[in-house]
Amino acid sequence: MSESDLQDNNPLDPGDNSNLASGEGHSEDAPPFVPGLDGDPGSDQEEANNLEESTPVESDAFNAHVFEGQFEPNITSYQIIWQGSPNYWAGRGGNKIVAICDHIMQGSMESANSWFKNAASEVSAHFGVARDGRIYQWVRVENGAWTNGIMNRPDTSLPWLAEAIQKKINPNLLTIGIEHEGLTGQVFPEAQYQATLWLHRNLIQNYGIQPDRQHIIGHYQIDAVNRPGCPGTGFPWQRLLTDLGATQPKTTTLTSSSSSGGFLTGPVPGVVSGAFGPGTVNTNNAYVRSYPSFGAGVMVLRKLPAGTLLKFIAYTDQGAVYKGNSRWYLIDFTDKGGWIHSLMIS
Structure with missing residues (x-):
């Protein structure tokens, strides 16, 4: 579809997503520093702790490491493989988590992992879900990951986002970012779908997030110009919301x-x-x-x-x-x- 199908003589800036597979192109996802937070990205000791050797986190340890609360019983358990990133804000500036923002990596899990561990990239996410069902974690949930970038034509039909704009609160301080291995438009393999369903379900339960399309959103709803295809048409919105028991x-x-x-x-x-x-x-x-x-x-x-x-x-x-x-x-x-x-x- 060409720009002329929507308008005449004034094309939108679609952004250049062609280099995302190598990690480049995510740099605009790094938000400007917000005064009043404890660190950017944190003290030397915090950064060292956050870059500890990759460690599989079993469900019992995961409960203490990531969540405050209990896992939903009678569901398949997954390992969370801790990776760490230096790119985060310590704390959330006193703001409550209200939403999950889903992303597509436009590349492999390994490429994203390397990029998020690179301080020069100035970008990260809380979690990543691979096509084979592996789950990585780069930033602790209580901290703000640099995952959503600058707001550009945000979806103001979302009440919490409209309020954030009014109060000048960066959406990174209100959301948990989940990246997904793959390309825009690719259908999720069953292993990837089940892993992200498990992750969404437990985040929702432990952080009181509403399981609906106003609180489980895509990156395109924060940046419609540079990320219009994130997470893209392959993302299983309907199935995910149905399985989470969302009210449609x-x-x-x-x-x-x-x-x-x-x-x-x-x-x-x-x-x-x-x-x-x-x-x-x-x-x-x-x-x-x-x-x-x-x-x-x-x-x-x-x-x-x-x-x-x-x-x-x-x-x-x-x-x-x-x-x-x-x-x-x-x-x-x-x-x-x-x-x-x-x-x-x-």
Whole structure:
């Protein structure tokens, strides 16, 4: 899909993800130092402790090493292999963990491990899950990993993220970062899926994280410009949330044309209704379409200039995929209706 399918004469900066497999390209994930924290990345002794020799952590030790609380019974146990990274903030500045942010490595576990151990990379994650089911840990959960980078067109429909923006809190201080070995679009092998399910389940239980799509998010929801395909279309969102017992938003199939400004090419599946926004168009000549698709027969209703303020009455995550993102917003009929891709909105 080309940029021109979404807008005219003002392409978005998609970021260069081509060098992620070698580790390069993650450097922008290092957030600026936040004053008031205990260290950056910590004292010499803390750094030495954090870079101790890789150690498998059995479930009993894992409970003390990573979590405060008990594991959910009657599930398969995994070893956590401690790796350590010098790239972290000591503590979380008094902030409570509210979400898990999932990532794709765009490469191998070994490449990511080497990169996260390199102080010059200025990047890390709390955990990584390999395609064969191994789980690595680089940063203790009580510390802030440098995993989410700079916010760029963040998803302000997430209440906690909107509040973080308002209060100028770095999302790294609010989230647990989980990297996954592989490339954008690759389907998870069963071993990888079961390992990340186990990890998510125990993090949720021990840290009181809500098991829903507002609190289990993708990197693209923090940086939609440079990380639109992270974790990508291969990430098993639906299965993971179902297995975690998440309450799914009620969806319908939209058939009425009145809500979309009098135009509807066909039924739209997976529509979540509600009041969303306002949102601001972030690029010139952003296309508003009659249907959340780029296909033949879909009309371009109009083009909107940057800065246009819009209200929305629904969204679907089953629209045409662009840069790994399938969310489209339905514009309120008072703003003339139509569908616009979420990457066009801040």
